[in-house]
Amino acid sequence: MIVAERKPLAEIVAALGKCRKVLVVSCSGCTAVCFTGGAKQAEVLASSIRMHYRVAGVPVNTGTVAVTRQCDREFLQPIEHRLTGVDAVVSLACGVGVQFLAEAFADLWVVPALNTRFAGGRVGTTLWEERCRMCGDCILHLTGGICPVTRCSKSLLNGPCGGAAGEHCEIDSSIPCAWIHIYERLKRAGRLELWQKLQQPKDWSRGNAGGLGRLAREDYSE
């Protein structure tokens, strides 16, 4: 899932500027799960915006609306009736959702309320961690299910480096060395030969260095 964090209120209200009617749109997808983009956070943000402007002496009108997934146009259409007279929409979705919202309503001023951080998952009751950098060229079957691109601070494809201290990364001692873990897992699986095999550099053109990513269904052409 996509993990995102709330922007400071100051940044959001700066982007809202003189907007007087604001709709805060939550997303019941990934950002709700990571506790930043759900209906509750939308209400808290709407309340913060109202209070901020009232303190400044210029009241604004705000409301909230929930969207199942902002990254699907079909889920966005039902909120159209709420947009009448709205000066700005604040989106609590990831960057994808914000853009889909903007695309769905051409004349709408859309403000992102979140910074999209990474693709990851929950590792503690209230802690999320990155697991995938979307390289488009997955090698997890060669690394014992541990991604060296995200979890090695240097994204080394052949490791470990010489800096691992104990079992920890020399760059950030709070994270375990991905390569030591890869080694341990492969050893347990009796497949150390995979570790000994030299990995060639990745083809980043399939990933986030290759321009606009696009994907079509193979069994269906529009």
Next chain:
Amino acid sequence: MSSFKPKIIAFCCYNCAYAAADLAGTMRLQYDPCVSVIGVPCTGAIDLTTVLTAFEEGADGVFIAGCLKGECHYKVGNLRALERVKYLKRVLSEAGIDGDRLEMYFLSAAMGSRFAEIAKEMTDRIRGMGPLPLNGCPEEGEGK
């Protein structure tokens, strides 16, 4: 500022703080009538939005009072409430409202005099701060 009549809401759990407020009554301890208690089963039940609503509707101060630490009838409800209060203090100050208008307290059912003290403490604190800055500005209402 002498004409300022603060409005303070105290969210109290029935197990401890509400009982302490009852005891303050039994003991006839006097505090300012500007403090009104709303009972909840546990302070852990108090939603972020409920507290923000209180401020938006014009409360000059809010305090949440639960059981003593480690004595919550629901184990951790009061600690969850404490963390939410800390978070809400930041939310409030981000919006330009002094976070100290919101406070968390821990009480046992037997601490009637402490409840009266807290009521006084909060009343004095809020009087010192003056009216909630929102109370000078009419709101636009919510466009639902």
Next chain:
Amino acid sequence: MGVEKSGRVMVVGGGIGGIQAALDLAQAGFSVYLVEQRYAIGGTMPILSRTFPSNECSLCNISPRLVECGRKPGVTVMTGTEVLAAEGEPGAFKVRLLEHPRSVLIDRCRACGDCAGVCPVEVPDEFNQGLAKRKAIYQPYPQGFPKAYVVDRTACLECSACEAVCKPEAINRAQKPREIMLDVGAIVLCLGFQPFDPTGLQRYGYGRITNVITSLEFERVLSSGGPSHGRLVMPDGKVPGKIAWVQCVGSRKNSDGQRHCSSVCCMASIKMALAATEQSEVAVEAVIFHQDVRTWGKGYERYYRRARDQGIRFERAAVERVEDAGAGQVRVVFAGEDGKTRYENYDLVVLAVGMQPHDDLPRRLNLKLTEDGFIATGTGSLVTSRPGIYAAGCCTGPKDISGTVTEAAAAASEVAVLLGGARGTNSNNAKHAASERDVRAETPKVGVFVCRCGVNIGGVVDVPQVVSEASKMANVVAAEELTYACSQDSQNYIKEVIRKKGLNRLVIASCSPRTHKFLFQNTLREAGINRYLCEMTNIRDHCAWVHGSEPQKATAKAAGLVRMAVAKARTLEPVEEITGAVVPSALVVGAGAAGLSAALGLAEQGFEVHLVEKSDHLGGYAARTYFDPSVPDLPAFISKLIDRVMTHPLIFAHLQRQVAEVRGHIGNFTSVLDNGDTIKHGVAVLAPGSAEYRGDEYLPGDPDVLTLSEMDSLLGRGKGNSLHNVVFIQCVGSRNETRPYCSRSCCTRSLDLALQVKVQSPACNVYILYRDMMTFGRYEKLYQRARGAGVVFIRFDPEKNKPRVIRNENNLTVSVPDHILRRTLIIDCDKVVLATATVPDDVKALAGLFKVAADSDGYFLEAHHSLRPVDFAAAGIYMCGDAHAPKTLEESILQAKAVAARAGAVLNRGVVEAGGVFARVDPQKCVTCLNCTLICPYNVPVIRERYSEIEPIQCQGCGICVAECPNNAIDLVGYRKDQMAAQVRALLRGEV
């Protein structure tokens, strides 16, 4: 044999004990006559200002139970009635009763007080201990049940003035005493006690000196319902600055009184001293003159410490006399520990009067009495010398409320065992609730009732003004004031208004919902409306009482609180009663004396019991012990108990097993043992017991320094015949900073063993070094016997002069400074016996498994110290034995029987209902984020399909998950977010 057993039970005495027994028996399916000699039930509790150690209002604590007695199907309350005789045998008694004329018809009386208003006769008011007057026609006390007046025929002038003003024509002075015969299967006596009357005693000046009063009189002075409305004034009208309490008046061989200790006076005096310093308008200097401070109960030592910290002075002294010092002063002449006589002057002296037995009825019933005159009962049982007749509470010996409630429940379980098959056969009082009207489609019609609580609210808040404001609020179709909303007649009146005006929401503005909401919910239910459409607001404790000096502001605030309640009431929704079936079996953890007794108590009522014990034997520490002062001939007793458990067909013992996992909730638990066995059970009893502390004080490992159980074993094996000098040291590891509690049984056990030493080595010198001898109740005589046998008692103060023990080549030397001799005593001895602390065993682990609470001393935390001493807050789980708090063996056994009554009633009912407050998930909004499942402290939410599910019967209703849900998919029924917002808005904006 062959007697057809009756399912009716007579409970005699309507104090808290009788009420508990009656309610527990009714809950277990029996029909109960609750017979009270006075004209209102309640007993002593309503007289008290507060209860210790929780400091709660005593009346507020008991009053919901008084009303419950009036409502409970199966309970018939008979007041003004005494028992003359009982004949028959267990299962079939014929009881002859005498009903004295009340001269007022209960059904007609509205308790309006018009009659008392015109009555010309004034006599001393017994309820207020004579400190106030009442009329010849009067209410025993305002909250009493039945809520009806009574004519005092001895004082009545027969002038008929009352009859002339009584609109409902409720007065009937032609009533004559009436004899009644009733058939019952068993009788439970909860007669309570009689306070010692110090009138005849010269030395305390009572009756001669104005400002010398008894403790019960002072309770009334402190009580907010008392003659001075809780204002601290003396009989001479002045406000006392200096108050002395004199302990043991009529107890412990003092002042020609009883030989026993009255058990509760130390704590009661501490309570009163604390209350006096807190309630008084001036600074109060409080001094308690005592022999020992007996803080033997749960939480008592902490209470004592708190009192000391708050400046209450404790003077260890023998009070020789109390004299009039002139100028309104009272002189207390006392001998301190140094033996020197001194005196101090006080404004007020309170005599802590002891408890004496009632002697009439037990004698009429030919019951065997103890040497103190209390009713004698069996060992670890409440059966009297007449089978089928049981006795509980203070009539078997002085005790506190928690002990009384425990015994009453225990007696109920003994009755349930005796009459088991006959329960439910006689229904003498079935009250069928009206069917519920579906109000979901109706617009809210709110009825607001504002209580005056006599002058408690009405004296400060302008009640008519609040009523008038309420009547203007949206959806309010009725707004009225009531003098006492909680009274029986008010309940009937509210029901009438609900029916007449078609109300579908009820708002009561009165006192605390904590104590009274249940009552008004029932009222609503009885009027055919869902009970959860009732809202209460507290304009007494949170308004009138705390803003007494600002009546206008208080009135405005009360109106705001009512507005808030109305706003919430409008949004209330009916909650269906969710029920679940009960698995008819019990799990008992721990097979010590308590666990065994609980298991047997349940099995003998016909329920299957799984007894889980981690060791390889039954009986716990009791099975390894020879001497116990509370259970004579312990080895025989315990082996008989084990035998009965082993041979009982319904008890399955799982030895050398521990519970590894627990799932489920009341009615339907599943426990997995460490061997993988799975047990399904409807209730659980936790009785893991305690361990004996040793610590590193006093030469650990030394073969001649023994703990109590080691000494017990030595003497039990008859090895105590060559002792010359033995020193017992009390409170080793107890009553200190680490363990601020008394271990309760060590003083009595030490005395018992000391006497045993004297038996085996008659010439042996025995010393007991103590702080306060905790020989409460009947154990005082054990103390007296030990002194008589020549045991030497030396008191020490652990902060100033803790005893020291030194190892010599052939013996031990104990040195301790003696207060009286004012020199250090050196005692050479062969054995030192340490009365070490009791420490909880396995409580923490079990608390975690069963998700129940432990207190700050590491013992299980009960739902309410005094009134629910064996229940956990979590439904369907009960505690007994030392894991609740240290206690005597007999107390553990009785507590186990109390558990058998409480748990047995659940199993007997067969169904459980969910509470009205629980979390409810909207599956449409749930994003399966797992927050609720991860954060719920009870692990209730589960995600099976595409959304979180929360089982209402299991949900504890804390609402933590509600505030955790990021998508607002969970709401707490009864405290929905929109309801909270409506309340806040109504309060702050004045929206009506």
